[in-house]
Amino acid sequence: MSVQVNLAELSKVYPKTETPSVDRVSLSIEAGSLFALLGPSGCGKTTTLKMIAGLLDPTAGEITFDGRSVVRIPPERRNAAMVFQKPLLFPHMTIGENVAFGLRMKHVERGVIRERVGKMLDLVRLPGVENRRPGELSGGQEQRVSLARALVTSPAVLLLDEPLSQLDANLRIEMRDLIRQIQAELGVTTIFVTHDQEEAVMLADRIALMLDGRLMQVDTPASFYERPSSIAVARFFGARNFIPGRVSGSRFQSSVAEFEVAHPAPPDGTILTIRQEAIALGPGPNAFTATVRRSMYLGTMLRVWVDTGGVEVEFTAAPGDQFPEGSEVTLRFPPEHVWVVPAAEPDA
Amino acid sequence: MSADSLALVARKADRPRRRLRDGLGFGTLMLALALPLVPVAVWSISATWFFPDVVPTRFSTRSWEYVLSPDAKVIPAFLTSLTIALAVSVIAGLIGLSAGRALGLHSFRGKRIVYFLVLAPEIVPPLTVAMGNQVAFIKLGLADTILGVILVQLVPTIPYVTLVMSAVYSNYDLNYEDQARVLGASPLRAFFHVTLPAVFPGLVVAALFAFLIAWSEYIMTLLIGGGVVKTLPLLLFSFATSDLSIASALCLLCILPAIVILVLSSRYLSGGRANIGGFGRL
Numbered sequence: 085m086s087v088q089v090n091l092a093e094l095s096k097v098y099p100k101t102e103t104p105s106v107d108r109v110s111l112s113i114e115a116g117s118l119f120a121l122l123g124p125s126g127c128g129k130t131t132t133l134k135m136i137a138g139l140l141d142p143t144a145g146e147i148t149f150d151g152r153s154v155v156r157i158p159p160e161r162r163n164a165a166m167v168f169q170k171p172l173l174f175p176h177m178t179i180g181e182n183v184a185f186g187l188r189m190k191h192v193e194r195g196v197i198r199e200r201v202g203k204m205l206d207l208v209r210l211p212g213v214e215n216r217r218p219g220e221l222s223g224g225q226e227q228r229v230s231l232a233r234a235l236v237t238s239p240a241v242l243l244l245d246e247p248l249s250q251l252d253a254n255l256r257i258e259m260r261d262l263i264r265q266i267q268a269e270l271g272v273t274t275i276f277v278t279h280d281q282e283e284a285v286m287l288a289d290r291i292a293l294m295l296d297g298r299l300m301q302v303d304t305p306a307s308f309y310e311r312p313s314s315i316a317v318a319r320f321f322g323a324r325n326f327i328p329g330r331v332s333g334s335r336f337q338s339s340v341a342e343f344e345v346a347h348p349a350p351p352d353g354t355i356l357t358i359r360q361e362a363i364a365l366g367p368g369p370n371a372f373t374a375t376v377r378r379s380m381y382l383g384t385m386l387r388v389w390v391d392t393g394g395v396e397v398e399f400t401a402a403p404g405d406q407f408p409e410g411s412e413v414t415l416r417f418p419p420e421h422v423w424v425v426p427a428a429e430p431d432a
Numbered sequence: 433m434s435a436d437s438l439a440l441v442a443r444k445a446d447r448p449r450r451r452l453r454d455g456l457g458f459g460t461l462m463l464a465l466a467l468p469l470v471p472v473a474v475w476s477i478s479a480t481w482f483f484p485d486v487v488p489t490r491f492s493t494r495s496w497e498y499v500l501s502p503d504a505k506v507i508p509a510f511l512t513s514l515t516i517a518l519a520v521s522v523i524a525g526l527i528g529l530s531a532g533r534a535l536g537l538h539s540f541r542g543k544r545i546v547y548f549l550v551l552a553p554e555i556v557p558p559l560t561v562a563m564g565n566q567v568a569f570i571k572l573g574l575a576d577t578i579l580g581v582i583l584v585q586l587v588p589t590i591p592y593v594t595l596v597m598s599a600v601y602s603n604y605d606l607n608y609e610d611q612a613r614v615l616g617a618s619p620l621r622a623f624f625h626v627t628l629p630a631v632f633p634g635l636v637v638a639a640l641f642a643f644l645i646a647w648s649e650y651i652m653t654l655l656i657g658g659g660v661v662k663t664l665p666l667l668l669f670s671f672a673t674s675d676l677s678i679a680s681a682l683c684l685l686c687i688l689p690a691i692v693i694l695v696l697s698s699r700y701l702s703g704g705r706a707n708i709g710g711f712g713r714l
Contacts, residue, residue, distance in 0.1 A: 139610050159613040166614040168607055176629040185625075189616035237616060 086273040087149040087240045089113040089136065094145035096131050105131045107297040108145070113290075115150075116271040118264070120288035122278055124320075128297040129277045133243050136275065138162045149240060160189070165234035166243040169250055171226035173218035179205075179229055180214030186237035204232040207266060224255035228262065235270065242267070244276035248283060260287055281308075281321055293317055309359060311347070314425050318357050324398040325363075327356040328427070336424055339393040341372040346419040353424035360387070362421035363399035371416035376407045390415065469687070475680035495677040499685065504678075506667065510685065512578065513647060513663040517689075519582045520646035524589040525639040529631070531590075532597020532638075537606055550594050553587045561587050562655040569656055576660040584656045585649055589642035596641070600634030633700040640697055644690055 090113070096106040106128040113119045121129040134140040136147055138159030147154050154162050165186070173182050183201045192200075205211055208228040210221075218226060227247060234242060244263070248256045264287055267274050278284050284291045285305040292302045300320075301313040312318035315326060329338030331353045336343045343356060374392035379401075386401045390413060399415065407413065475481070476495055478488030499506050534540075535547065553561065565584050566575060574580035608630065612622035628635075650665045657663070664686050671679040 134610075137610075137614050139613065158618075159610075160616045160618050162614075164614065166611070168611060170605075170607070172605070172608055172611045174608065174612075174626055174629075185612070185617075186615035189621065233615065243614075 086116045086271055088115040088151075089241055089273060089275065090146075090148045090151075091132070091136070092146040092148070094132065094135060094147060095143045096128070096135060096140065097143045103297065104128075104143070105297050106135070106142075109294070109297075109299050111292055111299065111302060113273060113275060115273055117289045118267050118274045118276070118287060120276055120278060120284035120291045121294060122281060122284040122291050122320075123294035124279055127294045129279075129294050130245055132294070133166070133245055133275065133277050136241070137164050137166045137243050139166075163237070163239050164241040164243055165237055165239035166245065167227075167230050167234050167247050169246045171218075171223070171230040173226055173229060173233075175218055177218075178214060179210075179216045179218065179221070182218070182229060183214075183233045183236055185233060190237070200236055201232075204236045205229075207235070207269075208232045208262065224251050224259060227251065227259060231263070231266070235266070235272070239272060242272045242274040244274065246277055246279070248278070249280075256283075263287065293320060295320070310421075311423055312357070312425060315355055315357070315427070318423075318425065323357050324360050325356075325358050327395055327397075328354060329356055330354055331424055336422070338395075340395050340397075341370070343370050343417055343422055344419045345422050345424060347423060349424035350426060352426050354427035355425050357423050357425060358417050358421050360398045361400045362418060363397070364416050364418055365401070365414065366416065367414055368416045368418075370419055370422070371414055373412055373414050376409055376411050376413055378409060379407045388413075469684075472680045472683050475676055476684060478677060492677075495675070495681045498678055499681045504667075505662065506664075506682065506685065509662045509664050509667045512661060513665070514689065516578060516582055516585065516653075516661075516663060517643045517646040520585045520589055521639040521643040523582070524586055524593045524642040525635060527586070527590050528593025528597045528638055528642075529635060531594040532599075533601050535594065535598035536601025537604065550591050552591075554591050558588055558649075558652055559655075562652040566655050575656060576658040578657075578661055581653050581657045581661050581663075584652045585646045587652075588649075589645050592641045592645065593638040596634060596638035597631070600631050600638075604630060636697050636700040640693060643693060647689065648686070 089111075091109055091111040094106060094109045094111075095104050097104045109128075109132060121132060123129045131140060135142050138154070138157060142155060149162075149164075154164075173179070174185065177185070180198075180201055183204055184197045187197045187200060201214065202211075205213060208231055210225060210228055210232070213221065213225075213229070218229075221229065227250070231247070247263070248259055251259055260283065263274075263276075276287065278287075285308070288305060290302065291305055291308060293300045293308065295316055300317050301308065303311070308317065308321045309323075312321060312323065318326075327338050327340055329336050329340075331337075331345075331349045331351060334345050334349070336345050336349065336353075336356050338356060345356075372392055374390035374397060377389045377391050377396070379386055379388040381403065384403060386403050386405055386407070388399055388401055388407050390397050390399070397415065401407065474488065477491050477493065479490040479492035479494065481488035498504050531550070535543065535550070562584060565587075569575040569580045569584070574583065604627070608626050609619075609622045612626045613619070617625060648665055649663075650669060653661060653663050653666060657666075659666075664682065668679055668682040668686060671682060
């Protein structure tokens, strides 16, 4: 029932704009997987999602479900249900009627509708709310009803447009776990859009990062932290350390030190990056000394900025550690955590 | 005692006072609306009533007997009025529904000019419109017909309906339609199942305006209808200068449908059931 979704050179140029909102995006989304389209606001991720849903026509490119093109199929016959940022429950209908909407559009028998609506509300852990009205539920409950309303039609693809962004922190975690659990249970191919990298990492099997309408990297969550394809990708995932230099063999020469690199580095790699939490204290391979500039206590950790050879390096330490300003400290970059990226953004 | 229960006690003590205030307000309003109708009602059942008598010296059911008799042709005039007003409110409603959607939901070049053009019929005196239309309608064979009267009365009613509907639509989230589409509704079904119920209270209010304008319209009906299309206001005017007693009875008949329709649509007017708030930014 779930389908594989492919995008090929998909582009969207809005009238009267020069730069495309979505620029030649090619993606392959495995059947039954949970896939995240990640990016800052305005990067074209929602536009991409709406093109998959059929709510927007692509300017160019192809969308296929299980190899069949759906570009000319209107949204109501695409079988791709979407949940929007807001619950958008139809205000003149009860909760039950809302969930039943998709089945009514398919002319499903009344008895069958009632049974499936009940089952779906059980699944989103809201049993017995059929006769309530939209205003009587909380925001989180309404969003769950919205999810049930999309799932009741047994869609081939489930599209979620920032479904958690309007919820407060606790509800967000609850809803996130619910989505993960239901998706695993039903095995429906799910594509969700988010600007929150943490959310994408916790939910998705695979993530596509979009910046300025272009696909930057499609990978597993861990790869975005360990093997970002560019500075922009690394920055988006919270990396702070970028040291200029040049690659020679398996070594990286910089004003800080000469670093050993465990992963193969691209020959045009001129920036070394390492996660602030991967930096270790004390001597060893890839060690150097630096001067402490300032530190910040964050409860669960201590963030420390040091200066070495005119380059600022940031690392995290245990919250109880002391790093007096101006003191010398020995740091090391474990070779397996060192990653080298090209300096310039492609076309940027 | 907790703050909550204190607040409750305070609110309870406030209740009789608030009820009195609301009652007084409502009473004054009803009085202001109903008081002018009292002399009209008295006139309609009086035979002789001269200054300085406070009440008529003689009462009679003469005018009511006349008004309800077939000779007076009041019933046909009532039905003509009703036909015209209903047709105008339905047609203006349909046009305003689509025009209001375009103006309320979409931004396009020259939108301000379109807004001005929509309002233009309200700026031009109706007499001017009717005079110009009369010449054209005579050529088209629409003069002296009910259809002609309906068409000319769309001129002052469409702007009202369009403006009300554009305000209603500007408060409407078009994502509701997208949501319906991805759940399997065709554009038409998305409109009828989702959008129409949402804008319906506003539409009822707008169509009610159109009905009331068309119902009491006099000058356009007189010019285009040429006296052949006899509506209730036309009949009323012919008695207003000759027989005040009959004119008063007709007046009361004129008010009747307005009151009936107001009562029928009151739940939409109050906004209590309105899904997106009847008037929006109007």
